[in-house]
Amino acid sequence: MKRIYISQTLKSTGGSAKVSGWVNSIRSHGKIIFIDIRDITGVLQMVISPSNKDIYEKAKQIRPEWVIEAAGKINERPKNMENPDIETGKVEMSVEELNVLSKAETLPFSIESEGYDISEEIRMKYRYLDLRRERLRRNMIMRQKVIQFIREFLIKEGFIEIETPILTKSTPEGARDFIVPSRLQPGSFYALPQSPQQYKQLLMVSGIEKYFQIARCFRDEDPRGDRQPEFTQLDLEMSFADEEEILKLVENLYINIIKDIFPQKKILQIPFPRISYSEAMKEYNSDKPDLRKNKNKDELAFAFIVDFPMFEWKKEENRWDAVHHPFTRPKTDNIDEIKKNPDKILAYQYDFVLNGFEIGGGSLRSYKPEVLEAVFEVMGHKKKDIHQKFGHMLTAFKYGVPPHGGIAPGIDRFMAILLNEPNIREVIAFSKTGDSRDLMMGAPDIVNDEQLKELKLKITKKKK
């Protein structure tokens, strides 16, 4: 007999079925034994009576979380014995065949609860067990649904999904890079991408016009509840689009995600309010204001913060820096003006905000080489450095670059908000600690001397 999902057993009522899964719980009454079996789709009550001696003796040995398969009749339960709490509560399996596929030791913690009552340290160490928990399983499935929806939506809009390299080049601006030593070029290093920013802009030069990617990004900064060293964002870029077109697309996408996947949530304002940066700072003293009135969990207050300043003064470094990044297009292409009054220059830059969290940011990009160079100059880069670090961009822009822009909404934070989770670790299958460790894998870890030798690396100071 072919194994079916537990959720399908309802359709087999009156007939026979075979299911496989984990033992969710056992209730033994001396003679009659109830075993709840669990698979990805749900839980089913199995009944074992002493009349079938072989099965009964086998069932007595079974313990929670063992992996078993069972076949038998799917019967309607007697009327007063239905369980409205589970999907298959109207039926049960009368077991006629029972096999143990794999035994299990007692789990290090209970997976019946939501998990709030168990320390995160131990949950992360045994994350594969933690993921058996209903709450985590739901989070993974909902996350996948959202990503699937995004894919289908954008592809319908004419976007092309393209993978960009994970091994790439360190960029001097922005967050600290994770670096990867090169074996074939000893002394040189790759960097993991903080975002596919430059690649996606170069794809615009390639004529892709509408690109997207569910992109993993890496930043070697200290994590927070809403920040991980590696995270996922919906990275997208469009040619010939203005700010309005990009924001409308995102607005439309997110309205439909909510409608389709989270119908119980209420979007407070449609269209999403557009608030200028200066207005937001004046009115809310924040560039990611929480616009909900009642702070209700089912309320969603989306907003776009627009018209960010192009530059900010960095006191410690005594120089101007890009608020967003140097590729952002200033609202003027008057080179003299940019160089003379950096503080007065606004940018085509926008943040995407939800319930007081920044869930994305984007901009139109500078596509005129002279504007890009002026921006770098304001930021204190020497011509020579500009060409060393960004020469490929400037060169590319010489060969016919369309005006372009994009946005990159984060997936993790968005999911945490929608699923009412207190931090993004709960929506990431294998997340890292506040110290960027992976407690389950034991990463990061030392490498052996042979590996170091190949890379021509020497560790001068070892942590004890």
Added chain:
RNA sequence: GCAGCCGUAGCUUAGCUGGCUCAAAGCGCUGCCCUGUCACGGCAGAGAACGUGGGUUCGAAUCCCAUCGGCUGCGCCA
């Protein structure tokens, strides 16, 4: 890098103004009893270097120092 909180059976916690509770409880686990439960029930039992190292003291889970680990926030996060 800085600050705060936390670390006692498998899990969650009590004890922590030092000795008579250097260990207790609930859940889980093991065994026995129980034919309809679904947080099954009943009885019995096993299970703890009190994160680690050092110090103070006649005596430390309890006080001090260091260290390791977890969480939160600041710095940082183009």
